[in-house]
Amino acid sequence: GSADAQYDVLVLGAGPGGYSAAFRAADLGLKVVLVERYATLGGVCLNVGCIPSKALLHTAAVLEEAQSLASHGISFGEPRIDLDAVRAYKDGVVAKLTGGLAGMARARKVTVVTGIGQFVDPHHLSVQDAQGKKQTIKFASAIIAAGSQSVKLPFLPDDSRVVDSTGALLLSSIPKKMLIVGGGIIGLEMGTVYSALGSRLDVVEMQSGLMQGADRDLVKVWEKMNAKRFDHVMLDTKTVGADARGDGIWVTFEGKNAPKEAQRYDLVLQAVGRVPNGSKIGADKAGVAVGERGFIQVDKQMRTNVPHIYAIGDIIGQPMLAHKAVHEGHVAAEVIAGQKSFFDARVIPSVAYTDPEVAWVGLTEDEARKEGIAVEKGLFPWAASGRAIANGRDEGFTKLLFDAESHRILGGAIVGPHAGDLISEVVLAIEMGADAVDIGKTIHPHPTLGESIGMAAEVAEGSCTDLP
Numbered sequence: 294g295s296a297d298a299q300y301d302v303l304v305l306g307a308g309p310g311g312y313s314a315a316f317r318a319a320d321l322g323l324k325v326v327l328v329e330r331y332a333t334l335g336g337v338c339l340n341v342g343c344i345p346s347k348a349l350l351h352t353a354a355v356l357e358e359a360q361s362l363a364s365h366g367i368s369f370g371e372p373r374i375d376l377d378a379v380r381a382y383k384d385g386v387v388a389k390l391t392g393g394l395a396g397m398a399r400a401r402k403v404t405v406v407t408g409i410g411q412f413v414d415p416h417h418l419s420v421q422d423a424q425g426k427k428q429t430i431k432f433a434s435a436i437i438a439a440g441s442q443s444v445k446l447p448f449l450p451d452d453s454r455v456v457d458s459t460g461a462l463l464l465s466s467i468p469k470k471m472l473i474v475g476g477g478i479i480g481l482e483m484g485t486v487y488s489a490l491g492s493r494l495d496v497v498e499m500q501s502g503l504m505q506g507a508d509r510d511l512v513k514v515w516e517k518m519n520a521k522r523f524d525h526v527m528l529d530t531k532t533v534g535a536d537a538r539g540d541g542i543w544v545t546f547e548g549k550n551a552p553k554e555a556q557r558y559d560l561v562l563q564a565v566g567r568v569p570n571g572s573k574i575g576a577d578k579a580g581v582a583v584g585e586r587g588f589i590q591v592d593k594q595m596r597t598n599v600p601h602i603y604a605i606g607d608i609i610g611q612p613m614l615a616h617k618a619v620h621e622g623h624v625a626a627e628v629i630a631g632q633k634s635f636f637d638a639r640v641i642p643s644v645a646y647t648d649p650e651v652a653w654v655g656l657t658e659d660e661a662r663k664e665g666i667a668v669e670k671g672l673f674p675w676a677a678s679g680r681a682i683a684n685g686r687d688e689g690f691t692k693l694l695f696d697a698e699s700h701r702i703l704g705g706a707i708v709g710p711h712a713g714d715l716i717s718e719v720v721l722a723i724e725m726g727a728d729a730v731d732i733g734k735t736i737h738p739h740p741t742l743g744e745s746i747g748m749a750a751e752v753a754e755g756s757c758t759d760l761p
């Protein structure tokens with residue numbers, strides 16, 4: 294039985310899903326233990342994901358923007374890059390946030406146990422710390438938030454010049470020539486950082502386009518603006534082998550755009566996706582069903598097949614995004630506390646924090662076409678935005694899709710600097726069931742990039758007034 298459990302809730306894994314669940318459960322009066330194998334809280338996102346990558350992307354963006362000032366009449370000398378200091382800035386950002394989480398856990402009286410957790414039965418988890426010491430924790434309910442890790446290609450050699458995103462974030466050196474294996478968001482974000490610091494890039498992608506899932510019109514703008522970074526963009530092509538030699542990693546390719554000869558790289562980043570940690574937590578001992586690929590299935594209240602055990606975040610499936618994990622964490626905690634919460638988000642936004650940023654939410658134009666959904670489109674090119682022109686960055690656009698009959702908003706796509714910040718308004722509009730008039734008649738401050746959302750809605754309504 295669970296009546297004599299030490300904790301009301303055990304949370305396994307302290308990423309965005311896990312810490313959000315633990316904090317919400319504690320706020321609702323439950324006694325909570327948070328088990329994490331790493332010394333710091335925050336999981337992949339804070340330690341080796343979202344946050345350190347954005348710290349470096351900020352450095353990269355400011356550097357490139359400073360260089361672009363030449364066309365505004367201001368020029369600087371060659372940048373002097375102190376890589377130790379670049380790293381220190383990034384590490385400082387991470388430390389501030391993980392330290393903040395530790396303080397929040399203390400303030401809420403959440404017990405943090407450091408070590409690797411494994412279920413031993415449906416009400417016990419054993420935790421082994423770095424010294425090999427074991428303890429067993431008894432819980433009434435559990436939330437599995439053990440996350441995911443990057444996929445390793447078996448034919449890539451075990452060599453310090455072959456890295457995953459975690460290795461790339463270490464920024465050990467600036468390679469002259471870098472290969473990105475996998476043209477998704479994570480690979481392209483890291484490529485942006487290295488390119489700004491001086492690396493030449495190649496990218497190889499098995500599928501026929503970069504940033505799968507994004508509206509193709511967005512990607513076209515991104516490709517045009519980023520062409521200068523790449524020697525080769527190899528679509529419909531895969532890496533089939535690699536050889537670590539003294540002078541570099543020699544990689545061979547196969548497919549539509551494969552070079553005939555092996556190519557030499559100073560650094561190879563593998564960014565071909567992430568696999569859930571579901572098969573490594575002793576889930577079977579607790580009776581929790583784990584799918585073949587390591588994902589755990591849950592219902593809309595985040596419950597697994599074992600009613601008192603919940604799962605959230607990357608471990609339950611796509612999209613593997615921090616903001617999804619956070620909301621799922623809140624639902625799981627609230628359900629355990631007896632609330633009638635459900636995960637019923639209409640949409641989950643995606644953002645590539647590249648330059649320009651690429652952000653999209655809800656229905657894309659490609660999907661509308663494929664599924665035969667009749668849409669009304671509102672496209673506002675930033676070439677008509679006073680603010681974008683003043684910023685010297687008018688390559689972007691804002692596109693909104695509305696249901697042709699009800700005029701309700703179904704999706705949004707934005708490419709341009711700050712697209713990731715701008716997309717939130719579209720997400721809110723979708724959640725609120727706004728129609729084109731609602732958005733078009735909302736007064737947006739002028740001159741801002743956010744105006745482009747109001748204007749796109751007016752374009753869809755056929756009432757655009759051409760505000761410069």
Ligand code: FAD
Nearest residue numbers: 306308310330336337338342343410440606607613614615
């Ligand atoms: P995780 O963050 O993976 O945390 C799981 C935790 O569980 C880890 O700390 C792990 O150590 C711990 N754990 C696992 N097994 C055990 C065990 N047996 N015992 C004890 N502890 C265990 N998402 C975004 O939304 N925006 C971004 O900009 C973004 N950028 C990213 C950049 C990179 C380079 C990467 C790799 C990912 C990025 N992501 C981004 C994805 C994001 O990091 C994940 O979606 C998010 O971290 C998932 O949260 P989670 O709580 O499910 O799990």
